[in-house]
Amino acid sequence: MSHTANSRPVVSCTLLVIALCAGVTACGSDGDPLSARPYDAADQISFNAPTEGNRKADPDKPLEVVAEDSDGRITDVTAYDASGRYVAGELAADGRRWHSTSPLAADAGYTVRVSTENEDGAPGRKVITFTTGKPTTKKRLDVAFGPKKGTYGVGQPVTAELSQPVKDPAQRAVVERALKVTSTPATEGAWHWVDDKKLHYRPKEYWPANATVQVRSNLEGIKVGDRIWGGRSEPLTLTTGDKLVALTDAAAHRMTVYRNDEVIREIPVTTGMPGYDTRNGVKVVLAKEGTVRMTSASIGASDFYDLIVHHSVRVTNSGEYVHAAPWSVGSQGFANVSHGCTGMSTENAAWFYETVREGDIVEVVNSGGDTMAPFGNGYGDWNLDWAKWRTGSALTGGASDGPAQADTARLTPQSV
Known part of the structure; x- marks a missing residue:
């Protein structure tokens, strides 16, 4: 069983030893030691880190506080640097020892506040200040x-x-x-x-x-x-800004745009044809690029095209956009004929371009394509559920060995 002082972190550094002497009793006017002001524990404390002159404490060494007298105990230790950063520590259940559990910063000034209690319950206090040296490495x-x-x-x-x-x-x-x-x-x-x-x-x-x-x-x-x-x-x-989500149902050939969970527009669209299926899943708007040249050579398409495309909103690094596609208006709302992008009329594309911003959500469902990978091709982060997301944290689930299902295919081309 251990105790962290006031649930606040405390510094780690050079060895700090506190000797608590029995028999030091500070009594109030009524004789009750518990009603007394804290006594100055300076005579009962030794601290072997440099506290005077130009010497610096070694930031690699841990901070330790020890009650050397069997009749006294430590009740609280708090340490923090000049910027207000606290360093975690643990106090033993018997109050005999406190030690730091997180490191000190190098080249920083620290204040350590130690609270003690003698055998009669009278409280003692000591405040110590010191500085740490610079790291020896340049990395x-x-x-x-x-x-x-x-x-x-x-x-x-x-x-x-x-x-x-x-x-x-x-x-x-x-x-x-x-x-x-x-x-x-x-x-x-x-x-x-x-x-x-x-x-x-x-x-x-x-x-x-x-x-x-x-x-x-x-x-x-x-x-x-x-x-x-x-x-x-x-x-x-x-x-x-507002919560804006553009949900495209590839099977229904329709995009529904929501602002703060209310429908603000429904748009007939066309998405990727078989072999060029639009990726399913949640994508995040990466950029509003406006006018973009898109060619068949960029994706190795067998059917030739070389088009100047307007109102282009990028959602993947590999060249998937939401954009104006006036050449496919007859298919929009009825069939999927694109090479992976989501196409719509010029009027609708102009509205969409003016409405969205970077970071807005573009989600595709019911496509024949794979689900967008979380990393490697833009922001597919939301395609990991919360439990799996937390497994990539060194604090909550262990460190990841690398990209989770990284999508590294076709990182630069554009498609229509």
Whole structure:
């Protein structure tokens, strides 16, 4: 059985030993030691980390607090750095020993607050400050968050790109624990390791409409591995707009567009013909590209085409779009004749182009195509259910060995 001081993390560093001497009793005017102010425990504390001069504590060493007298015990230990980061620790059930369970940051100033109790129940207090030295290695793990600052649809994942690969599960847990995502309104979410250098974060369900999402890293100065220390990162703030979902039923040849769960437009469409079936599943709008040249050579199609296509909204890296297709208006609502894209009339495409934004949801059902893979071809993150998504977290399900069902085919062509 163990106890974490006030459920707040506490620092790990050089050895801190607290000797609690029996017989030190601070009594109030009524003689009751429990009503007394905390006594100064300075005479009962020894601390072998440098607290004076220019010497620095070694951030690789753990912080340990020990009650050396059998009649005294530790009741609470709290430690934090100048930026307000607490470091986790555990207090033994008998109050004899406290030790840190997470690392110190390098080149940081710390405050340690220790609460004690003597055999008569009188409380003691001691506050210690120290600084840690710089890491001896020059290898730094920087984090770049994405996408860029702006307003997105409710399906937009948050991404974290690492400057160094991280493979070890324990090291991944250190990294992931330091990457913080909060939203207003609040919603449950988790990171998923796409590969050794990339993580995606998404909520259990889509983000709330008109929410604010804040992303930051507490990794700076934290030791990740034997040769890697956390570097700097720029925080990121995103906002979401209305919840917009475009649901295409390939068998019914119809797209239904919902805003905040209410139908705002129904559009006759055509999707991929047999052999070029549109992928099923949830896709996220990647970009509004406008006018795009699409050719048969780009996908190796046997029937030739070379077209300038307008009102093009990209939903996969491999060239799947929602776009204007005036040449197939006669088939829209009746047959699937495209090479994988979702085509509609110019009027409907212009409306769709003006209505959607990056991060909005485009979902396809009842197509003959495979389900879009979660990674490797855009944002297919929502095609993993929540339980499977959490298995890609180093904190909730173990680290992933690589891309889950990555879709790496045809990463650059465009189709109509």
